[in-house]
Amino acid sequence: MGGEEILVGYDGSPDAARALDWALDEAGRSGRPVRLAYVFEWLTVAGWIGPGVAPGVWPDEQARQQVETLVHKAAADAAAAHPDRTVTGEVYDGPPALVLQERSADAGLLVLGTRGHGGFGELLAGSTAVTVTAHAHCPVVVVRDGTTDQARTGHVAVGVDGSECSLLALGFAYEQAAARGVPLHVVRAWQPPSGRWGPPDVDVDSAAAAERADVEESLGRWRASFPDVPVTVEVAAGSASSLLVEASRNAALVVVGTRGRGGLRGMVLGSVSQQLLHHAHCPVAVVRER
Known part of the structure; x- marks a missing residue:
């Protein structure tokens, strides 16, 4: 079971935190490294602003830096709490389902929460979870609220x-x-x-x-x-x-x-x-x- 990394869909939400906790527990058994992945959907977010606003104006570089800080801090905190495990974080651009599918080709396991904000908002309410679970290149674990208790x-x-x-x-x-x-x-x-x-x-x-x-x-x-x-x-x-x-x-x-x-x-x-x-x-x- 060791070797390929555990990829975690992470956006700082409570459900993402539960997914990360599950992944860290799994890493303790398998010895796999854990990578947090935040997916920024620039075009979709820009489209929310309305007509007359140039694509890519928001989120700006400052917003992206804040996201990178969020992800890297979460990875650092997880690594500090579990010094025997390797934890890193990365921010990716693009449609969440497509990016996660592509990144799963290099992963041994993909772990998702059920709902979040940012790139993973209402994960199970729409098509993202169905698409990812159907087409990911590795097993997908979905951690529902309350199931880790x-x-x-x-x-x-x-x-x-x-x-x-x-x-x-x-x-x-x-x-x-x-x-x-x-x-x-x-x-x-x-x-x-x-x-x-x-x-x-x-x-x-x-x-x-x-x-x-x-x-x-x-x-x-x-x-x-x-x-x-x-x-x-x-x-x-x-x-x-x-x-x-x-x-x-x-x-x-x-x-x-x-x-x-x-x-x-x-x-x-x-x-x-x-x-x-x-x-x-x-x-x-x-x-x-x-």
Whole structure:
């Protein structure tokens, strides 16, 4: 898990501070350096001024220097509080989602708060979070307000449906559970055939057993790599979002892939991810292929 840096979307807001706290905690386990990234959207901000004002007049250089001071002070304070960790800060220009996506190509992990000000205002209210989680080149962790109050020793939960993205999420979740020294809880949601369109001779118990066997097969490789990680498997009929939100109770982290099939289809771009990002009881990690 070491090597590539942890990139934190930072703007000085309380949610950004929570994201930074999560990243510093992760850095303590992985040994990765932490970089704070403030994204200045010059053109958008200039456009707010109104007609007759030349682009780029505001924010001026003094405002930018204030932002640089903010970011560098936050990085210095974090480094002073955690002398065993490397923390730096940087200010970037451009559209927040695009800049974060580009910077994520050189990162091992991107950490965001849910809401902020400046370049990250109303992060989950619009398209920025969906765009970043769907297209970032590394796993993205979204830290919601109140989710870091849970005991950090809670389990790691992961949604697995057999798709390639969910198997990548499973690997990430196993690494997180091993690094934290906590159990892994694997969730498989499925929908039994029902109504006149379902086969009349379906054995629900046999179908559920087949789903569990498929999950166990996916776990085989990782059980060998992480034999000390206790694993529980939950195979249940129902909504993937409901099962994963419930699994996030008292968890340290819940992990999903960007795209799946069956119960996890549309995980990032559809309703399931929105339910998790708004209602999970712990931080949410979204993992996609590089």
